[in-house]
Amino acid sequence: MNISLDYDNTYTRDPILWNVFIANARGLGHKVYCVTMRSPQEGIQVFHDLSGKVDNIYFTNRQAKKDYMFEQGISIDVWIDDMPFFVYQDAADRPAMKVTERSLHQF
Numbered sequence: 001m002n003i004s005l006d007y008d009n010t011y012t013r014d015p016i017l018w019n020v021f022i023a024n025a026r027g028l029g030h031k032v033y034c035v036t037m038r039s040p041q042e043g044i045q046v047f048h049d050l051s052g053k054v055d056n057i058y059f060t061n062r063q064a065k066k067d068y069m070f071e072q073g074i075s076i077d078v079w080i081d082d083m084p085f086f087v088y089q090d091a092a093d094r095p096a097m098k099v100t101e102r103s104l105h106q107f
């Protein structure tokens with residue numbers, strides 16, 4: 001089973017709990033990936049907390065998590081996330097977001 005574990009307000013809420021979960025899940029043969037909407041430039045604390053613990057860390061840079069992981073060739077079976085709508089939805093401040101009528105009015 002491929003498991004996605006969110007970082008902000010999921011892992012960070014109780015790192016001790018999630019460290020036990022990650023170790024147990026991996027020990028049973030499952031893959032645990034940290035999938036965060038942070039950019040790699042925002043990743044220092046994520047790397048500090050999770051390098052060597054999870055199977056990999058992915059920074060979607062505000063892109064919807066499901067699409068991003070599909071592009072990486074990984075199918076996630078279970079998503080663990082405090083904001084589950086971001087599995088399917090880009091974050092509003094995604095740098096590459098399309099210019100909309102509303103954003104045009106801001107200039």
Ligand SMILES: [Mg+2]
Nearest residue numbers: 006008009082
């Ligand atoms: Mg979160």
